[in-house]
Amino acid sequence: MHENRSTPDLIDSHAHLDDQAFAADREEVIDRAWRAGVGDMIVPGVDARSWPGIKALCARHSRLHPAFGLHPMFLHKHVPADVDALSSWLDEENVVAVGEIGLDFQVEGLDRDSQRQFFLRQLQLARQRDLPVIVHARGALEEVSLTLRRTGGLRGVVHSFSGSWQQAQHLWDIGFHLGIGGPVTYPRAQRLRxxxxxxxxxFLLLESDAPDQPDAAHxxxxxxxxxxVDVLQCVAALRSESVAHVAAATSANARRLFALDRRNS
Structure with a gap:
């Protein structure tokens, strides 16, 4: 395993490797990533039932790093006691972030007030523990940004960013990164590009969101x-910068945000 490894050493800041889509070949997927040049991978949780599996998976692979959170799209699975349980899970060794958390106003039937309550309580946990947050903000980017600013004392990444230039600027003004993945490779995504x-x-991080959001070629x-790697090449071309430069910069961003150098030592 891990032979003929490509460079550069990329970091996938968002990969749901615990997902059932990888049940049949998870180890092969991880090995393919390594050989493609992807070193560390952040594995965010979506509900309380996902946390034990993520913990076990990351314990088997030193370059996989757990994040625990309550995703708004899984609101029907959450109960208020899950936030209390999350507080204990965040004390686990090697946790790198609170996530995936946030707001989703695009999916019908998700109570917005309940989403807000879970989101705010998790932001407070992140601030108390000085952990970064991995934020989902579909159809709710304006409110998410305002909530992050009002809460204060936070840092993190807005995953799968799809907003405007002004919204992007508001985020990096408060120290937040933008997670960029497969959507940027689609020529029709002109605003994002x-x-x-x-x-x-x-403030740029690369992410796969695997098993979701493949690049245009897939x-x-x-x-x-x-x-x-395909996202990297697209981003480098859009910026008229070398692949090596973008790889080094985005990986340094991820290492700094998630304190990976300290955790890998």
């Missing part, structure tokens, strides 16, 4: 962490 081309690279297929 313009933002990625011009934004400060210090549309309709199960996504894998190794394919962030």
């Amino acid at each position: 313009r933002i990625v081309a011009q934004m400060p690279i210090d 549309r309709g297929e199960r996504n894998e962490p190794g394919r962030i």
Whole structure:
């Protein structure tokens, strides 16, 4: 395993490797990512039932790092006591973030007030523990940004960013990164591509969101962490910068945000 490894050493800041989509070949997927040049991978949780599996998976692989959180799309699975349980899970060794958390106003039937309550309580836990947050903000980016600013004392990444230049600027003004993955490779994503081309690279993270959001060349297929190499190449071309430069910069951003150097030592 792990032979003929490619460079550069990329970091996938968002991969749901615990997902059932990888049940049959999870180890092979991880190995393909390694050989493609992906080193560390952040594995965020979505509900309380996902946390034990993520903990066990990351315990078997030193370059996989757990994040625990309550995702708004799984609101029907959450109970208020899960936030109290999360507080204990965040004390686990090697936890790198609170996530995936946030708001989703696009999916019908998700009570917005309940989402807000779970989101705010988890932000408070992150601030208390000085942990970064991995934020989902679909159809709710404006409110998410305002909540992050009002709460204060936070840092993190807005995963799968799809907003405007002004919204992006508001986020990096408060120290938040933008998670960029497969959607940027689609030529029709003109607004996102313009933002990625011009934004400060210090706030850019690469992500797969595997098994979701594949790049344009793999549309309709199960996504894998190794394919962030295609995202990297697209981002480098959009910015007219070398692949090596973008790889080094985005990996340094992820290491700094998630304190990976300290955890890998």
